[in-house]
Amino acid sequence: MVFNWLHLAIILFLIVGILFAAGPLILAALVSPRARGGDIGMPYECGMKPFGSSWTQFGVNYYVYALIFLAFDVDVLYLFPVAVQYHLTEGWTAFVKVFIFLTFLGLSIVYFWAKGVFTWPHKIRL
Amino acid sequence: MAAQDSAVVKPECLTAGGARIDPPIIKVEAVQNILDVCRAMSLWPMTFGLACCAIEMMAVGMARFDISRFGAEVFRPSPRQSDLMIVAGTVTKKMAPAVVRLYEQMPAPKYVMALGNCAISGGPFRFKGQYGIVEGVDNLIPVDVYVPGCPPRPEGLLEGLFEIQKKMTGRRWWPNPVQGAVK
């Protein structure tokens, strides 16, 4: 594999990127004084000692929200190449294919809508 | 580097909670001076309004007295992102552990301004047989600047800010309203 200027540029770009990101952090660690001891390790909760841990069970809504975001995120991933090549296609086939792909995602929205994931009532009965 | 100067405050322990501040690894005079000026020009105060002085602290943040002319208008609610703790109001005995914990949870370099008579010495609530307040916040945490008044006028708070900047960088950066020249 012949080593030419392009590879060097890439490596340089990599190093500068890392330095640009990590540099201030390292500089700050070296140059600034450091607070130690006391409650600095304790999680900040308005000046009070926190109680119990936050590793408790949450409602399923939050998980489903993340799931829907993930689905559509991946969906956009697939749509990128389609967008690039779409002007080369002719006829309706490409359109129909993308349409089918999107309807399945739309179905997931309808399903979760029916399950009540998107309804956040202002007040719940206890 | 006021509260952090080991010469100024005994190094082994700054607060009752056993917190202390270690000096930086690279201690080059020139670098520290430059950094001090940068820190002085962008002090981020923590919204720690306890009582009446908090309203004057809010008034300083607003348009008329405008603390943002001096770089300190970003009032951070959490101690993790602030480096100036303005104790604005009466510290009661019930609130004392929270004050110490908030001070300890601030990253170094950190500075404390005791705003108002209550934070300096208990102020109007210091009388024989008082059972509820801590007379002066310097019993709990090391204080850099005391701003007297009940409540001090917003100009007083700005003067306190200049004092902290003077303590950090060694000189006053803004014209003195009375003499006009920079001392």
Place this chain on the structure above:
Amino acid sequence: MRNEKLDLVTGDFYTQNFQKGARENTLILNLGPQHPSTHGVLRVLLELDGEYVLRAEPVLGYLHRMHEKMAEVKTLVQYMPNMGRVDYGHPLAWNWAFAGAAERLGGIEVPERAEFIRVISTELNRITSHLLWWGAYILDLGAFTPIMYAFDDRERLLDMLQILTGSRLTYSSFRIGGVCADINDKFIELCKDFIPYMRSRLPMYKALVTDNIILRKRVEEIGVFDQDMIRRYGATGPVARGSGIDYDVRRAEPYSVYDRFDWQVPVYQKGDAMARYLVRLDEIEQSMRIVEQALAQLPEGKIIVDKAPKYTWKAPKGEACFPVEGGRGLIAVHVISDGGKTPYKIKLRAPGFSNLSLFAEASRGTLLADSVAILGSLDLIIPEIDR
């Protein structure tokens, strides 16, 4: 990775006491003393199931400044500065309540001009209190600009009140038997400029904030209090008037010269946070009307009764209570004296104390963001609650 260090039972006395009634798998959180939306040092213990508040318990006392214990150490005339620091939102109402109670006890008649100066300065102070609440409340809901406008107007008011009282925030300018400073032309001129200026600002606030769809979504239908709940907790002031109860101490038990002015008491029926918001904004308009009429009818004469009580004044035996309509509700100072140099006991009835006591029931089952909106709509000043 689980954080073992925290699994052990921590928290302080109140957290453990609160935790006894907690359900399984809920998060106990401190909306603690140092929190941007609690305006001072109010701590609320929340039991959360995800976003929903199952149970809330306000914990007080983080700003208890022993006003009632100080009353037994100081003489009556010395106690006035405390009244400026019990409630720094509307201190002149507290000055009035205390001075009124002492005057009732001592049977002292206040001259006409002093009564009018009291009305003018207290109503202007009510406007500063409502502007402070308005700016801070919208700041709680997330908008930063309105507090800039509110404090801009408030500074003009503070300049005017500085002429009458000599200080910016913690006023103690009332005296037992009158007022300490007279109205001069500069004050009247500033007042004459301020009222039309403020009247031009209120429509702008209405357009900028009140009709803003984001605010309406955050504040309408939130924290609905019915009249029975208001009575069970003893909430008064804008909190009660937001739920359709037409109770204003200036109208119910008219004191001083309030019955000579023509003004309305704004009352809204829905009882949600929006209703309380609108009541306070309308009250700014009503206070300006009162100030205008009071300035027009300002009589000549002394501003303090001659031989007004001095430092060593001993109040006669007996008890007296004087209710006043403060910015947050019914303020009552109850002075009990045994004829000695210092009063036997002074009880301060703070409206914020009762208004906050209904928060636990009002925020059950609401979203966390809505419970902050309810807390802000109660207009809390913490030293008045902790006293």
Place this chain on the structure above:
Amino acid sequence: MMETVFDQLSTQCVAKCDYAKTGLHWSVFLPASEIVRAAKLLYKEECFLEDITAIDVKEGYLVVYRFNHMDRPCRVALRVLVPHAAPKLPSISHVFHGAEWHERETHDFYGIEFSDNPNLVPLLLPADLDVHPLQKEEGARASLADLLTPCEVLRAEPGFDLLTPKAEEEGKKAKTAGAEATGA
């Protein structure tokens, strides 16, 4: 309107106060057992609780409940005398829920126990401070008759002598309760 409430209660003394001098309309003395019934009656009358406080006098702690009405303002002060030795009172917080805090505050300052108050932990004082700051020393306590402004007693139980100034203060008018009751 308020008279009907007082008639249904077994009050120790009912007095109509002069509003101009004291700011109160009625001042009623009740035994400790009557307070919950009084609260229920006043709740039916749509009154609201202004506040609860206590006065430390020679005879004991005088716990003062002040009620008021929102449409027809009429400030009623219900007074209950509780001995120093065992200051105990039934709680009215299940009738007026706002009373829970007022009772906790009075418990903080005076150490008066309010039985079945749902959460009788210190409200304003630190949890570990077990001194009750507003209690007076033995010598500083005044007797009740000196403190309250004399008001026109409508009805008083024969054995009720709290409001009569004690005979041993020589400059005092030695009015006996009997003369008042017959006069009303």
